[in-house]
Amino acid sequence: MTIRPQLLLLASAALLSPFATVAAVAQTVAAQPAATESQRLAGLFAADDEASLKRNPLNALFRGDMRYADHFGDMITDEYFANERRATEANLENLKTIDRDRLNATDKIAYDVFKLNQTEALKGYSKEIMDLNVVRPLNHFFGYHTFYPTFASGQGAAPFKTVEDYDNNLKRHKEFILLMDRSIDRFRQGMASGVFETKMTIANVVDQLNTQLAQKTEESPYYGPVQKFPEGFSDADKARLTAEYRDIIENGLYPVNARLRDFLRDSYLPLAREQVGLSSMKGGEVLYQYLIEQTTTLPLKADDIHNLGLSEVARIKSGMEAIKKEVGFKGTLPEFFEHLRTDPKLKPTSRAALTQGYYDIGKKVDATISTQFKYLPKAPLEIKPYEEFREKYEAGGSYQQGTPDGSRPGTFYFNAYDLPSRTTPGMTTLYLHEGAPGHHFQISIAQENEKLPAFMRFGGNTAYVEGWALYSETLGYEMGLFKDPYQRFGTLSDEMLRAMRLVVDTGIHSKQWTREQAIDYMLANSDMGKTDATAEVERYIAIPSQALAYKIGALTIMRLKDKAKKELGKKFDVREFHNQVLNTGALPLTILEQKIDAWIAASK
Template sequence: MRSKLLSFLALSSSLAMAGPAAAVAQQSAPAKKALTEDERLTALFHESDEANLRRNPINALFRGDLRYADRLGDYVSKEYFDAERAAAEQELAALHQIGRAKLSDVNKIAYDVFERDKKQALKGLSPDILPLTAVRPINHFTGMHTFYPTFASGQGAAPFKTLQDYENNLKRHRDFLAMIDKSIERFREGMASGVVETKMTINNVIQQLDTQLAQSPEQSPYYGPVNKFPDGISAADQARLKTEYRDIIANGIYPQYRKLRDFLKDEYLPVARDGVGLSHMKGGDKLYAFLIEDTTTLPLTADYVHQLGLSEVARIKGQMEQIKQEVGFKGTLQQFFQFVRTDPQFHPKSREWMTQRFFEIGKQVDALVPQQFSALPKARLDIRPYEPFREKFEAGGSYQSGTPDGSRPGVFYFNAYDLPSRSVPGMTTLYLHEGAPGHHFQISLAQENEVLPAFMRFGGNTAYVEGWALYAEKLGYDFGLYKDPYQRFGHLDDEMLRAMRLVVDSGLHAKGWTREQAIKYMLDNSSMGETDATAEVERYIAIPSQALAYKVGALTIQRLKKKSMDALGANFDPREFHAQILMTGALPMTVLEKKIDAWIASKKKA
């Protein structure tokens, strides 16, 4: 999972409506050369990106751009969404003034991606959809209350190299305090309109807030930056900053946390909905249909997704049966699942043991990737367990992107909470997905590619991002990492997870499934422990449709690979294919297929 990467994302109206390039063309200097369509498109992309960073300063900080580092942003208010809508409308109008037919091949791809992104943004900001999402600003899986502590901890994306960095962090804290108030206002709007979160997700949020409030200010992640200072900050400033940081935690952040917790517990929870799926929420059917297309980048229905999932589950179970026979296990597949789920040999010995094992897997992969890849990221990859304050509600692993210049590494986080529920057979495939060559390669190669416009370097869609990472798991076969039948079973178990997601997510949100029904389905069809299965199901409840994109994206990339191999025969080179997939950023599935078709055609002509 990528990243829980945050998508909380002014161009003047006259400039944007005409297009930045048109504004340049209107200059009266007679010597000014008329811009080509490619140059006009580049100018539009640049102006769009600059305006986006002003509206969404967190995006800039993740890139290492400190121009807006004293701001956190809004991301919640009506004014924020109005500004996002206006920008999308203006930039789409500017795009349509550029002649696509006259663009270079790469810029035609960029045009198509930009157009789709803006159209999807406008759908999400429409009067039909926005009132169903904006009034639910926080749940246990997405929300500033869990994102921001890590971000501001000194171990996240926010820099702490200079005195100004420390001062900027205090200013961002004040934005965060205001955002909590705005979030409560949004929740109240939903209470009035009848669009509310589930009791389950809100109970989890209350637990998360209580967990953080149980820490003293000095134990809080927010205090982390002042536990260790870089060189160049005077003793007087260090003492002052320690006092100011403790004060804003104790007298700012914690009181706001308590206000949010008390509001959720006393006012919101009693009116939150019992039914966990969107089908139980006012407007939920309409929202789920939008979300399926938004995350998969394909016009799929809930019924289609559900049936695809059932088919994939059956296929993978057949391969699991073969492994059960290979290892000589006597019993049913369900008994084999229970054996892998409970036998001590399949569980990590300690947090430290898990860390060392992931380091070993990383070294193995590093030695093998040149067989399949001609381009490697410059950024290094760090391996870390989740921090204790958030590990209980996190997935088995995730990835946090580094900076384009490599000054901040990418991070593969793994979950060491409840070690008896963690699977040793699944460690290889988890690293391939979250680390290399999964998210780390895809995200780093895109953002390090300065030829691409910024929205393609730093943007993305879930079907591509997660589809690539799931596809990367299958490269374990090419790397020879699945010779051990239990590691191969771990891979199948993870593939089964993504297949079950198609069934369970659509079951929850379109077919009225309960939380308990969804958990049982996952336990019945895999060796997942109950802790993992529960966390997964509660994640699907919190972020509907996101989990569908993994399998849809991976199946698309696998199909395109087979199409390429069948068409090119001996001329097929996996390194070249992977470069075609990776080196133009995260493309919608329809755009990606057009690109691969064009590449196949060009190879045949050569």
């Protein structure tokens, strides 16, 4: 699973000069000498957020803020990165003018999170890290070439309610085309400096672009909006927009995809890295350590994470052995894995049946969720499969957040590609992780809380976000959802996946594991099918360290829960514990622990 990139990673071209951005924030803070420290802090947050939205218009659009909806942005230019770096430096300087000791408890948390976020962001703008990242602008798992077709299809986050919405989409297309051409320039820069993506990831990108280019214009996601005009559009507007959409697809979007495909296939791919791990890339060891600390929010080392993963794999295996015995299977655990992969009774019969299965799970969760939570999201949750044009390279499931006002629901996507390779025991766990109470609760509750500053409502870190989602899977026990031993085995399988990630991600990027070695390890220690195991491994290759966050974050939350139970005894209320974890947004794990410790002390 992953959250779609727009949640945490979207960025776009700067629309203000860096000096205007810095000056605007500094002036806002300095202009409040008579204000309280909390008011000055809120002013800093608000000014920074407003300036950031102008630099990053897609982030505004995902919130339902349409002021900059005619821009896509260009988030890979030197000018953009200079603007972001200078704004970050200004934020840290302005923060020094605010007396933390005079803030209330919640504002102290906000102060600490903001300071940590800005400090860590600044590390990412260092020349050492930038030189390794900007020259690899996309791969098969993270790239605007796969994000944008859905976004602009009429089925994604971009609205298509008015003629202006349709025209804004055309304007965004032009900036997207520019971004793709500039991506080619960044790849060329990497070729010159000796920093390359892998042959595997680039070959997959070429395949993705071939798939898109093979679609006729009328079949393209980009053509979707003009096939479903809202009521009230005039015939003249429909005719104009249809002609303009066809023109930009055939003479803009498809040609730039072809230029990118041809460059990657003919010029870049022959020189790309054979080895898949960062340890084989120039500067890769430094980059991987940086990514580990960014992803986990903790100063962990690859070897320690690898060993933790090995111990977790051994622990979970013992639980699997117990369920194998419970269901009366007489063979070995690997033979039981093969039974789970191949038994027709444990496979979805059709896309429709798989979809209905998730609908049914959602109803069961809705019936019991209030036993665990005091506050439920206002935003509804939609359940649907990935679109067929992108499903092959997607994970088993993912979540796309809705708008803060609930006008666009959150969406749980599941993967129906290659149905014979998919099994049903993990369905409940996947829904708990991606939907309720996982990503949907965590993201929606945060962004619906207007008392939080925007960076806490809409930002986050992977360890908290994915740690919460993995922790949410364990709540299936308390909600009575794992009475069936196969569904219980399914949740152990998903927990095993997250444990194996600690082993495999570090194995690939710090111990020279091959792609095949990593796939074999996952097949030997789980009931995953080869299609899923392959997609998982190729994901770890594409986005190093991201997969470490799940287990590290979940173990932290579970440890804090056990600590609260032990110290509070009968006073412990799981609904209030969950409220404390969720009500201030996605906190770095060190700050989350400080908050829970303070809550425990206040509750005694």
